[in-house]
Amino acid sequence: MAEIAIRGGTTDSTSVARAARIRRLAFNDAFFRRLTQAAAIIVLVILGGVILSLIDGSLPAFQKFGFGFFVNQVWNPVTKKFGALAPIYGTVVTSAIAMLIAVPLGIGIAVFLTELCPPALRRPVGIAIELLAGIPSIIYGIWGLFIFAPFLQQYAQPAIIAAFGNVPVLSSLFAGPPYGIGMLTASLILAIMVLPFVASISRDVFGAVPPMLKESAYGIGCTTWEVVRNVVIPFSRVGVIGGVMLGLGRALGETMAVTFVIGNAHKISPSLFAPGTTISATIANEFTEAVGDLYTSSLIALGLILFMITFVVLAIARIMLMRLEAQAGR
Amino acid sequence: MPAGTISPFYAARRWRNRIWMSLSVVAAAIGLIGLFMILVVLFWQGFSGLSPAVFTQMTPPPGSSGGLLNAIVGSLILTVVGVLVGAPLGLLAGTYLAEYGRHTRLASVVRFINDILLSAPSIVIGLFIYEVVVVPMGHFSAIAGCLALAVLVVPVVLRTTEDMLNLVPNTLREAGAALGMPRSVVIRRISYRAAKAGLVTGVLLAVARISGETAPLLFTALNNQFWSTDLTQPISSLPVVIFQFALSPYKEWQQLAWTGALIITLAVLALSICARALAARGATE
Numbered sequence: 001m002a003e004i005a006i007r008g009g010t011t012d013s014t015s016v017a018r019a020a021r022i023r024r025l026a027f028n029d030a031f032f033r034r035l036t037q038a039a040a041i042i043v044l045v046i047l048g049g050v051i052l053s054l055i056d057g058s059l060p061a062f063q064k065f066g067f068g069f070f071v072n073q074v075w076n077p078v079t080k081k082f083g084a085l086a087p088i089y090g091t092v093v094t095s096a097i098a099m100l101i102a103v104p105l106g107i108g109i110a111v112f113l114t115e116l117c118p119p120a121l122r123r124p125v126g127i128a129i130e131l132l133a134g135i136p137s138i139i140y141g142i143w144g145l146f147i148f149a150p151f152l153q154q155y156a157q158p159a160i161i162a163a164f165g166n167v168p169v170l171s172s173l174f175a176g177p178p179y180g181i182g183m184l185t186a187s188l189i190l191a192i193m194v195l196p197f198v199a200s201i202s203r204d205v206f207g208a209v210p211p212m213l214k215e216s217a218y219g220i221g222c223t224t225w226e227v228v229r230n231v232v233i234p235f236s237r238v239g240v241i242g243g244v245m246l247g248l249g250r251a252l253g254e255t256m257a258v259t260f261v262i263g264n265a266h267k268i269s270p271s272l273f274a275p276g277t278t279i280s281a282t283i284a285n286e287f288t289e290a291v292g293d294l295y296t297s298s299l300i301a302l303g304l305i306l307f308m309i310t311f312v313v314l315a316i317a318r319i320m321l322m323r324l325e326a327q328a329g330r
Numbered sequence: 331m332p333a334g335t336i337s338p339f340y341a342a343r344r345w346r347n348r349i350w351m352s353l354s355v356v357a358a359a360i361g362l363i364g365l366f367m368i369l370v371v372l373f374w375q376g377f378s379g380l381s382p383a384v385f386t387q388m389t390p391p392p393g394s395s396g397g398l399l400n401a402i403v404g405s406l407i408l409t410v411v412g413v414l415v416g417a418p419l420g421l422l423a424g425t426y427l428a429e430y431g432r433h434t435r436l437a438s439v440v441r442f443i444n445d446i447l448l449s450a451p452s453i454v455i456g457l458f459i460y461e462v463v464v465v466p467m468g469h470f471s472a473i474a475g476c477l478a479l480a481v482l483v484v485p486v487v488l489r490t491t492e493d494m495l496n497l498v499p500n501t502l503r504e505a506g507a508a509l510g511m512p513r514s515v516v517i518r519r520i521s522y523r524a525a526k527a528g529l530v531t532g533v534l535l536a537v538a539r540i541s542g543e544t545a546p547l548l549f550t551a552l553n554n555q556f557w558s559t560d561l562t563q564p565i566s567s568l569p570v571v572i573f574q575f576a577l578s579p580y581k582e583w584q585q586l587a588w589t590g591a592l593i594i595t596l597a598v599l600a601l602s603i604c605a606r607a608l609a610a611r612g613a614t615e
Contacts, residue, residue, distance in 0.1 A: 025512050032514035033430055039422035040431070040440045043488065046481060047443045050454065053461035108357025116351060117358075125362070127606070132365050134602045135595060136542020138569050142576045142591050143368045146375075146584070192368070195361050223347035246449060253451025255545035256573065280453045280545065287460075287549045303457040310451055318445045 050307070058301030060293055069301060075266035075282075077291070082298035084279075084305060086266045091278040091306065094183055094258065095251040098190035102251075103244055105191075106198030113199075114206040114232075115224055126203060133196035141260035144189040145181075149261055152188075153180030157273060175271040179263065184272040186262040193257050194247040201243030205236040205324075238324045245317030249310045255280035279306040369595075376592025379585040384593075389555055389571055395582050398590050400557045404472070404566040407559060408551060409541050411476040416483025417533050423484070424491025424532075429517050441492075448485035455481050456546035464550060472558075472565035475551025482543060483536040490532025494525040527608050534605035538598045544569035568594055 061082065062069060072083020113126055157178030164170035209232050217227045233240070263275020264285050277285075279302045290296045336344075383397045390396025423440065431437040459478040464470055498521050506516040522529065552564040553574060559565075572590045575583035 025515075029512040029514040032517070036422045036426035036430060037436075039419050040426040040436060042419060043423050043440050043447070043484060044443055046484070047447055049462065050450070050458040053458050054454070057457070057461050105357045105361045108354045109361050111354040112358035116355060129362075129365075131599060131602055132369075134538055134598060136544070136569065136598060138542060138544045138572055139372060139591050139595055140368065142572060142587060143371060145576060146588075147371050192364055196365065199361065223343055225347040225350040226343070228350075249449050253449075253453065255451070255453045256569075259573075260576065280451060283453055283457070284545055284548055287457075288552065300457055300461070303454050306451055307454045310449070310454075311446060314446055314449050318442065 054300060054304040054307060058297055058304045060297040061301040064294060069298075070305075073266075073268060077295055080292065080294050082294070084298075084302055086268050087277050087279040087282045087302055088305065089268050090183065090262065090276040091252055091280070091309070094187045094190055094262070094276075094278055095248060097184070097187035097272075098194055098251045099244065099248055101188070101191035102194045102198050102247065106195055106247075107202050107240070109195075109199040110202035110206050111228055111232075113203050115228060126200070129196045129203075130200050133200055136256075137193060137254055138256040140189055140193045140257040144185060144257065145260040148189065149180035149185050152185055153178045172270045173272055176269075176273045178273060179275060181261045181263045181275060182273050183262065183269075183276045186258045186276075186278070187272075189257050189261055190251045190254060193254065194251050197250060198244060198247045201246065202236075202240050205239030205243065206232055208239070209235045238320050242317045242321035242324060245313055245320065249314045249317065252313065253280060253306060253310050255284050259284045279303070372588070372592055372595060375588040376595075379589040380592070384586070384589055388557060389566065389586070390582060391555070392578065392580050393582065396586070398568065398571065398586060398593070400554065401566045401568045401571040401590065402593070403557075403559070404551075404554070405541065405568040407561075407565065408472065408475050408479055408547070408567055409537060411473075411561070412479030412540055413483055413533065413537055415476060416480035417487050417536065419480075420484040420487025420532075420536070421491050421529065424488040425495065425517060427488070427492045428495035429513075429521060444485045444488050447481075448489060451545075452482060452543055453545035453548075456548060456550055459546065459550045470550065470552035470564045472551050472561045472563060475547045475565065475567065476561070478546035478550045479540040479543060482540050482546065486536040486539055487532045490535065491529055494528030494532065495521055497528070498524045527611055531605045531609045534601050534608070538601035538605065541601070542569055542594050542598055544573055548573070
């Protein structure tokens, strides 16, 4: 384009041609600007469209069942009675257990990578974890179904039932026949899936702790644990929580890894070994087979609820991470 | 000071340190071993079913052997069209955020919304496309699947485009402007060129993200047991075939599911490694 500008000055000596060329450039310039602005606005329109279409699709269900949709456990396509409590319960419980397992393990990996790991291993292990974070969730699902669930059924669950069978609270938590698939299996698969995510974000924020701070703590004689506990974790708290919330958002919305192993039963059972369901698993399993507007609408209403839950979680995560960035910029 | 004479206070601190640090090592070991177990099993199971037939034959009816040809081709079509639709949109919107509206109100809103879209559950995107494309059309179609994937591509590309353009030094832009270039020319001839490796990385990451997506395809592109390249008809795709075959009781289908899972994983790993290598090269240039 620089050539054109020069040519415009030398060969096209007539001012008319020059003016026309400048006009065209100005038009192109404005056009490109508008084009990018339009693209940015389309992104807003997409999110608006997602929300509006979900609300529109779920209206029949909410009109029919009202608030009862949230607190009713019955999900019966034959009598056309639908309540979202069981999937909501399943979604929240599986994600919560998954985070309970994945967060300590993920932070452990991050501490290992930033403080203990031999420098030669640091990069390869870090890269491997990041690559694992990108593996599609269906891979985790198929592994859970064929390898992990049978293993749990044969070895782990009978052992747990035998161990906790006579302990008051735990015996109802781990009751029932060992199916292999169920809420606990789904939670464990989710934990494995979210783990690389939590680990790599924690590693990044731990790595952002100024070395000066850590060195001064070591300098006054702190042990590695004391440095991690009193310097690294307090300094990177906001970032770690933000990362954990992002992982939670992922676990809540995860579909394929859960659908394979949760058992798809619309009931709330105190036992973690019992089959259950989550919002996303219900939609994935039943949507194409849903007959009748009310059934479809109830499933879309579930989608809306899921979207709202993840929206809140992600918004909190983003606000925390943004605050962190503002802090770092200062 | 010999180890025997240190005071109990220091000994306790040293022990606490040892215990927590071993817990950290154990956590790392459990995590890494667990994750690598998955890959090992996947390779083991997947490779045992890998044969030329996988790439030359159609998905079989229950109980007989066959391949994954229509699913592989279907996945390629869905991914390519999805990227062709989504990537330009993300690229342009990212350009707006980084070049024109860096500090405007619109930009900060779009940035926030984009972050929400980036991690929104993909099954919800599937529901959205079902409502706005499948219902009006009256039937499932490949084009609906492409659009669902495109919606997933936009936030990834937007994010990396903005980040990468922000890395382009302003002095380059000013040099261009000093030569009399209009803004749009500066962006296309200087910013894009300087950030080329990063922009391609963003697109590769987006491809890696959508090539394994299953949930949004279940009720948009559906599935098709037969060869189809017609965008208005349902189309087969690898992830959906894996989902269906893995949950079936037939041995042949389950084996094909493992093999399909291996193919997807290898493709995704290759794409992420390429993206990474490209980004590293772009950073050193």
